[in-house]
Each structure stands twice: as C-alpha cells, then as structure tokens.
Amino acid sequence: MQRPLVAPSILSADFARLADELERISDADWAHVDVMDAHFVPNLTLGAPVVEALAAASPIPLDCHLMVSDVDRWALDYAEAGAAGVTIHAEASAAPVRTARALRAAGARAGLALRPATAFEAYEDLLPEVDMVLVMTVEPGFGGQEFLDVTLPKLRRVRRAVDAADLDVRVQVDGGVSEDTIARCAEAGADVFVAGSAVYGAADAAGAIARLRELAAAHMPR
Numbered sequence: 001m002q003r004p005l006v007a008p009s010i011l012s013a014d015f016a017r018l019a020d021e022l023e024r025i026s027d028a029d030w031a032h033v034d035v036m037d038a039h040f041v042p043n044l045t046l047g048a049p050v051v052e053a054l055a056a057a058s059p060i061p062l063d064c065h066l067m068v069s070d071v072d073r074w075a076l077d078y079a080e081a082g083a084a085g086v087t088i089h090a091e092a093s094a095a096p097v098r099t100a101r102a103l104r105a106a107g108a109r110a111g112l113a114l115r116p117a118t119a120f121e122a123y124e125d126l127l128p129e130v131d132m133v134l135v136m137t138v139e140p141g142f143g144g145q146e147f148l149d150v151t152l153p154k155l156r157r158v159r160r161a162v163d164a165a166d167l168d169v170r171v172q173v174d175g176g177v178s179e180d181t182i183a184r185c186a187e188a189g190a191d192v193f194v195a196g197s198a199v200y201g202a203a204d205a206a207g208a209i210a211r212l213r214e215l216a217a218a219h220m221p222r
C-alpha cells in the first residue's frame with residue numbers, strides 16, 4: 001500500500017477567490033477539481049479554460065474529476081490545460097481505453113470513476129490501462145452530502161483486484177469523506193482521499209488536511 005494522499009475538493013471553496021483558496025490547501029497532495037456539465041450531473045461548475053488558469057496558479061497538482069456526458073470528447077482538453085490527473089466516469093465513456101491511452105500519451109494520469117450503482121466487475125480487466133480508480137461514495141453532483149456506506153464492499157473489491165494484479169493503481173474515494181468516515185475508507189482499501197466540506201469548512205484547512213492524512217495512515221492496512 002502506498003502513502004495516503006489527501007485531495008481537497010475546491011467545489012467547497014469560495015469561487016470568487018480560487019487562487020487564494022488553492023494557497024489555503026498548499027499542504028495537500030492534490031487539488032481536486034470537479035467539472036460538472038449540468039447534464040451528466042444536475043450541477044454546473046467550470047471548464048477547461050478555468051482549469052488552465054487554476055493550473056498556472058496552483059502550488060499543487062490538479063486532479064480533475066470530470067462529471068460530463070460524452071467525456072471521450074472532452075477529456076484531453078483537461079490534460080492539455082495542465083491537469084496532472086484526469087478522471088473520467090465509466091458511465092459517460094463509450095471508449096474508456098482509448099481515452100485513458102490518450103490522457104497518458106498527453107502526460108496526465110488517467111482515472112476511471114464509478115457512480116455508487118456502477119459495478120466494478122465490468123471494468124476490472126481495464127486496470128492496467130489506468131492510474132486510478134475512483135469509487136464515488138456519494139451520488140456525484142454536490143458537495144456536503146452524507147457518506148454512503150453501501151459503497152464500501154465495492155471499494156474492498158477494487159482494492160483486492162489492484163493488489164492481486166500487483167499494479168501501481170491508486171484507489172480514490174470521493175464524497176462525504178471526513179474525520180468521521182475516513183477510517184472506514186482507509187480500512188476498505190482507499191489510498192487517495194477527496195474531501196471538500198471537511199477541509200474548506202474548517203477554520204484551519206492545513207490542520208484538517210493533517211488530521212485526515214494521519215487518520216488515513218493509521219487505518220490503512222500495512
């Protein structure tokens with residue numbers, strides 16, 4: 001198991017002051033950027049031009065989570081905008097292997113995300129094609145939702161498959177991750193932890209990041 005990575009989601013940041021909000025989380029490993037198109041999910045955030053500006057301003061790498069329909073058409077724009085990682089949803093992709101290969105060829109890490117109701121088994125054979133699997137722990141679309149414990153069995157299955165294949169693939173959780181829920185995620189096999197409201201809702205964001213990292217490390221299997 002690799003060291004835990006904490007990726008605060010800027011969805012819970014002040015959108016009028018995004019450069020300052022990125023500085024607030026400079027102790028984190030990645031800045032998680034939620035791209036929503038008001039079609040794949042019922043919310044609208046930002047697109048590649050804003051990601052390009054954020055990449056130039058950010059002290060840490062950007063981890064873009066694309067919640068957009070027809071994602072094969074749009075994913076490469078985010079790698080070219082400077083994102084270090086681009087995660088596509090399995091449900092929005094007709095050609096995840098082709099898109100993952102294009103992202104990697106552009107120098108980005110390729111991630112594959114699964115909504116809570118999407119089974120991992122259909123995608124298990126694709127593990128060598130990606131650098132990360134994102135197990136959504138809420139229905140995508142909004143920050144501040146309650147963590148869904150029903151996603152934990154799938155998280156364990158993803159971890160078992162990654163370990164069995166002995167691959168350098170990260171396992172990310174996103175949604176409702178907090179000081180109350182992160183231990184469950186770590187025990188079930190996550191090693192990248194997205195947290196929006198738990199970090200940006202704290203008066204001391206750096207302290208919240210440090211506590212989340214410590215709790216994750218303490219509960220990840222050795």
Ligand SMILES: O=C(CO)[C@@H](O)[C@H](O)COP(=O)(O)O
Nearest residue numbers: 011140141143144176196197
């Ligand atoms: O992708 C999403 C929501 O769809 C997330 O990245 C949220 O932004 C996480 O926010 P919290 O649940 O941690 O507040």
Ligand SMILES: [Fe+2]
Nearest residue numbers: 009034065174
């Ligand atoms: Fe996200």
